[in-house]
Amino acid sequence: MLKYDKIMNKNPDNQNFAFNRMDTGKKILYRTSAMKIPGGKKREEAFADLKKKIEERKTTVLKEKSINITTWWSVSIAATILILFGIMKLIPAVSLTKVEAERGTHSEYLLPDGSEVRLNADSRISFRQNQFGEERDITLEGEAFFNVTKQGSFKVITHKGIITVLGTTFNVYARDNSFKVTCYTGSVMVSGDMQSVTIEPGESAELSNKTLKVQKDSKLSYVKGWINGEFYFENTPLYLVFDEVERQFNVKFVTNIREERLYYTGGFSNKDLSEALESICLPMNLKYEIDTNKKISVSHKE
Numbered sequence: 088m089l090k091y092d093k094i095m096n097k098n099p100d101n102q103n104f105a106f107n108r109m110d111t112g113k114k115i116l117y118r119t120s121a122m123k124i125p126g127g128k129k130r131e132e133a134f135a136d137l138k139k140k141i142e143e144r145k146t147t148v149l150k151e152k153s154i155n156i157t158t159w160w161s162v163s164i165a166a167t168i169l170i171l172f173g174i175m176k177l178i179p180a181v182s183l184t185k186v187e188a189e190r191g192t193h194s195e196y197l198l199p200d201g202s203e204v205r206l207n208a209d210s211r212i213s214f215r216q217n218q219f220g221e222e223r224d225i226t227l228e229g230e231a232f233f234n235v236t237k238q239g240s241f242k243v244i245t246h247k248g249i250i251t252v253l254g255t256t257f258n259v260y261a262r263d264n265s266f267k268v269t270c271y272t273g274s275v276m277v278s279g280d281m282q283s284v285t286i287e288p289g290e291s292a293e294l295s296n297k298t299l300k301v302q303k304d305s306k307l308s309y310v311k312g313w314i315n316g317e318f319y320f321e322n323t324p325l326y327l328v329f330d331e332v333e334r335q336f337n338v339k340f341v342t343n344i345r346e347e348r349l350y351y352t353g354g355f356s357n358k359d360l361s362e363a364l365e366s367i368c369l370p371m372n373l374k375y376e377i378d379t380n381k382k383i384s385v386s387h388k389e
Contacts, residue, residue: 134353187211188229188369193314198225202241207313208334208357230260232311247294248279258311262330266294269310309354316357325349328367329385336360342385344373 118212180346188206196204196212199219204212210229223241235241237254247266250259254275260266268277269270269291277292278287282299285293291304306311309319319333321329326345333339335357355363364375368385375385 145274147228181216182215183213184216185211185213189337190334193316200238201236205232205314207231208337227261229261229262230258230313232256232258232314248277248299251276251278257386268292269304270306271307271311312354317354318357319354321352323352325367326370332360332363334368336363336381338377338381338383340383340385342383344385344387 094251113127113306130354164185186194186196186204186206186207188210190209192208194206194210196206198204198214199216200223202223204225207230210231212227212231213316214225223239225242226244228245231243232334233241233243233252233286234256235252235254241252241254241317243250243259245259245261245266247261247264248268250257250268252273252275255275256271257272257273257275258269260268266279268286270286270288272288274285274287274290276283277299279294280297284292284299284301286301289303289307290301291310292299292301294300304322306319309321312319316335318331325347328351329340329345332355339361349369349371351367353366355361355366361378364377367373368375371389373385375383377383
């Protein structure tokens with residue numbers, strides 16, 4: 088340090104030049120030459136302790152950065168795994184097989200297990216093709232007749248209830264607020280609104296006023312008459328009859344008659360629209376008109 092003092096004092100005009108040529112450690116020693124070092128240490132010893140603490144701090148900072156980087160990578164990997172898992176969960180949903188009978192049509196479909204499904208107009212089913220061997224679960228909207236093979240549990244899921252069978256034939260009607268299941272062979276367990284019942288051949292289970300009721304159905308042929316295009320109604324609100332006509336012929340009623348409390352007993356065939364309307368309107372003293380856009384107006388006869 089005396090060497091640098093001599094240089095600095097010998098040539099005051101060049102003090103800045105000489106100081107700038109020193110390394111960092113020597114600059115510190117020079118600047119602290121007039122300071123009193125606590126603990127009786129020499130300036131060189133105190134400077135060595137300072138350097139050690141600085142190095143330790145650098146190591147701590149590097150470790151913290153390493154931990155932060157490791158944590159970031161861990162979070163990134165975990166997020167990636169969650170995203171991939173989510174995509175894998177979506178794949179079965181994407182691979183749903185959908186079968187639909189549009190308005191004015193009926194459809195027949197053979198399921199992978201050999202079970203048969205007949206869909207009424209404006210009805211649809213969906214199921215996971217790649218999982219059907221493990222879980223024979225089908226979602227239904229509308230009306231369908233099922234002939235199920237005996238290969239374990241078979242479920243039909245609707246917005247109003249669930250039907251569980253092992254092997255049987257049955258009809259399901261699930262539209263809007265209506266839910267009715269009719270058994271033809273075997274036995275059928277019907278669940279809806281936190282209730283469950285089992286029905287045998289010749290029985291129906293219907294959800295009415297939040298109660299699942301079982302009753303003997305003496306007119307089984309009427310229930311599945313739609314398969315042959317024949318529809319039967321007993322004391323049924325007229326607007327529901329009109330709804331069925333719309334589905335079978337892909338037409339639209341534009342009339343205030345829907346709003347009236349009229350009930351219909353009788354039937355119609357989906358082979359001819361005019362004949363169907365005659366079968367419904369004549370017994371109820373109504374008249375109808377069909378325009379070129381397949382819109383039907385109905386009114387009372389004068």
